[in-house]
Amino acid sequence: xxxxxxxxxxxxxxxxxxxxxxxxxxxxxxxxxxxxxxxxxxxxxxxxxxxxxxxxxxxxxxxxxxxxxxxxxxxxxxxxxxxxxxxxxxxxxxxxxxxxxxxxxxxxxxxxxxxxxxxxxxxxxxxxxxxxxxxxxxxxxxxxxxxxxxxxxxxxxxxxxxxxxxxxxxxxxxxxxxxxxxxxxxxxxxxxxxxxxxxxxxxxxxxxxxxxxxxxxxxxxxxxxxxxxxxxxxxxxxxxxxxxxxxxxxxxxxxxxxxxxxxxxxxxxxxxxxxxxxxxxxxxxxxxxxxxxxxxxxxxxxxxxxxxxxxxxxxxxxxxxx
Amino acid sequence: xxxxxxxxxxxxxxxxxxxxxxxxxxxxxxxxxxxxxxxxxxxxxxxxxxxxxxxxxxxxxxxxxxxxxxxxxxxxxxxxxxxxxxxxxxxxxxxxxxxxxxxxxxxxxxxxxxxxxxxxxxxxxxxxxxxxxxxxxxxxxxxxxxxxxxxxxxxxxxxxxxxxxxxxxxxxxxxxxxxxxxxxxxxxxxxxxxxxxxxxxxxxxxxxxxxxxxxxxxxxxxxxxxxxxxxxxxxxxxxxxxxxxxxxxxxxxxxxxxxxxxxxxxxxxxxxxxxxxxxxxxxxxxxxxxxxxxxxxxxxxxxxxxxxxxxxxxxxxxxxxxxxxxxxxxxxxxxxxxxxxxxxxxxxxxxxxxxxxxxxxxxxxxxxxxxxxxxxxxxxxxxxxxxxxxxxxxxxxxxxxxxxxxxxxxxxxxxxxxxxxxxxxxxxxxxxxxxxxxxxxxxxxxxxxxxxxxxxxxxxxxxxxxxxxxxxxxxxxxxxxxxxxxxxxxxxxxxxxxxxxxxxxxxxxxxxxxxxxxxxxxxxxxxxxxxxxxxxxxxxxxxxxxxxxxxxxxx
Numbered sequence: 001x002x003x004x005x006x007x008x009x010x011x012x013x014x015x016x017x018x019x020x021x022x023x024x025x026x027x028x029x030x031x032x033x034x035x036x037x038x039x040x041x042x043x044x045x046x047x048x049x050x051x052x053x054x055x056x057x058x059x060x061x062x063x064x065x066x067x068x069x070x071x072x073x074x075x076x077x078x079x080x081x082x083x084x085x086x087x088x089x090x091x092x093x094x095x096x097x098x099x100x101x102x103x104x105x106x107x108x109x110x111x112x113x114x115x116x117x118x119x120x121x122x123x124x125x126x127x128x129x130x131x132x133x134x135x136x137x138x139x140x141x142x143x144x145x146x147x148x149x150x151x152x153x154x155x156x157x158x159x160x161x162x163x164x165x166x167x168x169x170x171x172x173x174x175x176x177x178x179x180x181x182x183x184x185x186x187x188x189x190x191x192x193x194x195x196x197x198x199x200x201x202x203x204x205x206x207x208x209x210x211x212x213x214x215x216x217x218x219x220x221x222x223x224x225x226x227x228x229x230x231x232x233x234x235x236x237x238x239x240x241x242x243x244x245x246x247x248x249x250x251x252x253x254x255x256x257x258x259x260x261x262x263x264x265x266x267x268x269x270x271x272x273x274x275x276x277x278x279x280x281x282x283x284x285x286x287x288x289x290x291x292x293x294x295x296x297x298x299x300x301x302x303x304x305x306x307x308x309x310x311x312x313x314x315x316x317x318x319x320x321x322x
Numbered sequence: 323x324x325x326x327x328x329x330x331x332x333x334x335x336x337x338x339x340x341x342x343x344x345x346x347x348x349x350x351x352x353x354x355x356x357x358x359x360x361x362x363x364x365x366x367x368x369x370x371x372x373x374x375x376x377x378x379x380x381x382x383x384x385x386x387x388x389x390x391x392x393x394x395x396x397x398x399x400x401x402x403x404x405x406x407x408x409x410x411x412x413x414x415x416x417x418x419x420x421x422x423x424x425x426x427x428x429x430x431x432x433x434x435x436x437x438x439x440x441x442x443x444x445x446x447x448x449x450x451x452x453x454x455x456x457x458x459x460x461x462x463x464x465x466x467x468x469x470x471x472x473x474x475x476x477x478x479x480x481x482x483x484x485x486x487x488x489x490x491x492x493x494x495x496x497x498x499x500x501x502x503x504x505x506x507x508x509x510x511x512x513x514x515x516x517x518x519x520x521x522x523x524x525x526x527x528x529x530x531x532x533x534x535x536x537x538x539x540x541x542x543x544x545x546x547x548x549x550x551x552x553x554x555x556x557x558x559x560x561x562x563x564x565x566x567x568x569x570x571x572x573x574x575x576x577x578x579x580x581x582x583x584x585x586x587x588x589x590x591x592x593x594x595x596x597x598x599x600x601x602x603x604x605x606x607x608x609x610x611x612x613x614x615x616x617x618x619x620x621x622x623x624x625x626x627x628x629x630x631x632x633x634x635x636x637x638x639x640x641x642x643x644x645x646x647x648x649x650x651x652x653x654x655x656x657x658x659x660x661x662x663x664x665x666x667x668x669x670x671x672x673x674x675x676x677x678x679x680x681x682x683x684x685x686x687x688x689x690x691x692x693x694x695x696x697x698x699x700x701x702x703x704x705x706x707x708x709x710x711x712x713x714x715x716x717x718x719x720x721x722x723x724x725x726x727x728x729x730x731x732x733x734x735x736x737x738x739x740x741x742x743x744x745x746x747x748x749x750x751x752x753x754x755x756x757x758x759x760x761x762x763x764x765x766x767x768x769x770x771x772x773x774x775x776x777x778x779x780x781x782x783x784x785x786x787x788x789x790x791x792x793x794x795x796x797x798x799x800x801x802x803x804x805x806x807x808x809x810x811x812x813x814x815x816x817x818x819x820x821x822x823x824x825x826x827x828x829x830x831x832x833x834x835x836x837x838x839x840x841x842x843x844x845x846x847x848x849x850x851x852x853x854x855x856x857x858x859x860x861x862x863x864x865x866x867x868x869x870x871x872x873x874x875x876x877x
Contacts, residue, residue, distance in 0.1 A: 002876075003733035054708070087715045110548055130708035132547070136699040139403060150832040157824045165817055199767060202829060202837040206774065206844070209825035213778075213818040217785065220814040248788040252781040255730055259723035259777030263770060266722055268715030270395070270708070271766050278774065 005250040010243045021291040032187020039190050044197030047144050049101030049137035057127040058091045069119045076100050085269040101137045147201040173296035174215045177288040181211045184284045199274040207281025214289040221245050238294050253286045334857045341755035344388050348754050357381035388758035393765035396713050398706030399542035400550040403699045406511045406535050408504045410694035412445035426463045433459040441578050447493040454489035461486040471498045510693045515554045517689040547701040557651050558686035560603030563595040565645040565657050586653040587674040593654050600637045605630025609687035611680040614672050620680040621672040631667025639663035716769035723773045735787050738877050741862040742783040745854040749779050752850040765839030775847030782855030785811045791877045800875040823848050
């Protein structure tokens with residue numbers, strides 16, 4: 001007996017509820033954008049500048065006490081959150097304190113950090129500070145810029161690659177699916193106000209990498225089937241390709257999600273946001289490669305005759321292994 | 323049909339063995355690290371002792387001793403991003419140029435009349451002449467001082483821009499010279515930071531130039547970013563100035579080309595000094611902590627190079643009886659009176675030192691002054707306990723992920739799943755082997771990258787297995803199905819992994835620190851997982867198939 005995520009031969013019509021699924025994606029994207037603009041993102045110090053201090057003590061964290069201790073320092077916006085994690089020991093009480101970038105400071109000020117540590121030690125003398133990180137406003141501005149360049153560059157690179165390997169319609173479909181994944185992830189981060197920092201950008205790019213992987217496998221099969229069944233309806237061929245690869249799509253998502261789940265639960269709080277983003281991204285990425293990318297290609301239409309390599313179309317790689 | 327040539331098999335096995343042997347030392351991380359440290363110390367100092375030999379004996383010499391570097395977030399330590407104020411140097415250059423300009427203009431005194439240096443914006447030298455009609459001659463005379471720029475890009479253009487406005491000569495560094503100067507400033511700064519960090523004897527610091535005027539400094543194992551800043555952040559610029567007079571408040575008026583600096587030890591004492599130093603620390607060749615012969619107080623001795631010794635000798639000979647000030651980073655350490663000409667080129671600084679501070683100052687002076695001030699834009703301290711917790715959590719998560727994926731694969735694909743699982747284990751071994759071999763740094767997101775790879779690595783296998791399943795329905799016999807499965811899945815495997823690889827490259831190029839660590843493991847993971855899926859699993863399957871020759875197979 002084998003474990004099967006999907007039956008042996010599936011014949012699902014993925015376009016049957018195309019309006020519903022595609023519509024749901026569009027609505028989700030619009031909602032995400034709306035949430036993003038309305039609620040904003042909970043930017044970490046990488047993008048905002050400022051200081052985060054991780055505190056650890058054997059006494060339970062009392063956010064009120066911490067706040068009272070720091071009030072006198074006049075640091076502006078201070079956020080204090082207690083951190084919970086299954087990997088912590090019984091005597092391990094952790095909190096994260098975030099201080100905004102202080103007015104008129106290009107770089108970071110060690111005096112502020114020292115003052116904060118002293119004030120907190122006034123509350124709990126045995127408190128330790130496992131990590132202190134400060135980013136000056138000058139760098140944080142550049143980091144935002146680099147991050148945006150990274151995301152755009154990866155989309156551009158994929159657009160070109162798919163275009164060279166397949167056809168431009170495929171690349172539009174693939175990139176649309178990626179934008180969908182990115183927007184939904186940002187939307188969720190905005191909705192749950194999870195800290196958005198450099199690691200999140202790395203997670204976004206990983207999602208892009210994973211989702212494109214998924215999409216390309218289906219496209220690859222689609223190209224093969226388009227050659228095999230020249231006269232069949234495009235929609236039918238697409239359904240066939242998606243059905244044939246469905247088992248693989250779900251297997252890979254399954255193993256990846258399984259591995260990520262272990263990391264999400266047991267990997268510690270430091271990378272939880274990062275792992276959570278990828279976890280969510282794998283789910284939406286799998287969805288988008290089945291329900292978004294193909295629909296876009298179907299809408300634009302695609303070249304049907306793949307038997308003769310067309311010198312002008314720029315698909316010089318397409319007949320290598322097809 | 324279903325065959326792999328012998329040389330091909332050997333290559334695959336060889337790659338696996340090499341990868342695993344480079345990965346193996348990581349299983350004994352602590353022992354190998356102590357062994358490596360001991361070897362480095364023995365080779366570095368040339369001397370050895372029993373303790374070091376014992377440490378070295380912890381790991382046999384004939385085995386590979388490559389280790390994956392642990393990033394700051396795993397080992398703990400400090401990270402600094404410093405911006406070097408390269409424009410500072412322009413100012414110093416202008417100061418150094420002034421005597422030359424003065425001499426050059428004196429030679430054409432008949433045409434330009436008397437000259438006087440004016441206060442000017444930083445990086446500019448302005449000289450007023452008393453006869454405006456001689457401005458052309460003055461500008462020509464100053465231009466003579468410019469030399470061709472020595473750099474790759476600006477060859478041929480002069481080092482100075484000189485222009486005249488009425489009776490004012492304005493001198494600045496030319497664009498090409500500024501660039502060349504910036505490059506030199508950065509090289510010097512990086513070198514000096516490296517020397518200072520090395521003097522402190524920490525393990526594997528990362529010191530690299532970033533962008534136009536930044537230096538990234540990462541030192542594992544150091545207690546805090548503050549400690550690191552104390553070590554490298556001091557400019558340690560030593561200068562000797564003629565003293566004009568003493569003052570008692572910070573608002574004392576000074577004339578042009580004079581500066582008012584506070585005393586380091588005496589509260590409320592200030593000195594008015596001539597701005598142009600007689601000699602600077604640039605001319606120092608050595609500095610040692612010492613004790614003053616008369617008082618027994620800790621002090622610091624120094625020795626000048628010949629040029630410095632000459633300048634210092636000439637000045638002291640001409641100014642016996644006058645005070646001069648020893649200035650460190652804009653503070654007057656002391657202002658002794660010159661008793662006699664100091665011609666030997668060496669001297670001693672006494673001040674309010676204790677043994678520790680005099681040693682520190684000697685180290686700083688010896689390593690050289692930073693050519694320009696550094697401003698810290700980013701600083702991170704990660705405690706070693708947090709790193710250890712992260713490693714522990716990452717290890718557990720990776721093991722659980724591993725086990726879960728293995729079980730899932732075996733349940734789904736039976737025997738073929740076992741093959742894939744074996745390949746997956748080898749795959750993780752290979753990743754560590756490559757990471758150790760290229761000396762890459764493992765960060766916390768890097769561990770996440772490995773776990774993600776564990777999940778995704780099976781993808782190529784899944785593609786092949788699913789394809790074999792399909793081919794079994796139509797193809798003639800299992801051998802043919804396996805072969806077709808591999809050849810037909812290849813295009814999807816290549817496309818899917820290349821796109822992900824592109825992302826890893828972009829992350830590597832644009833990312834920094836932990837994110838870059840993630841891109842490295844992701845990229846390596848893609849390469850090794852394609853290798854194991856296409857070659858290693860196939861080798862298993864083909865070998866098994868050859869032995870058993872099953873009539874039918876179930877995937």
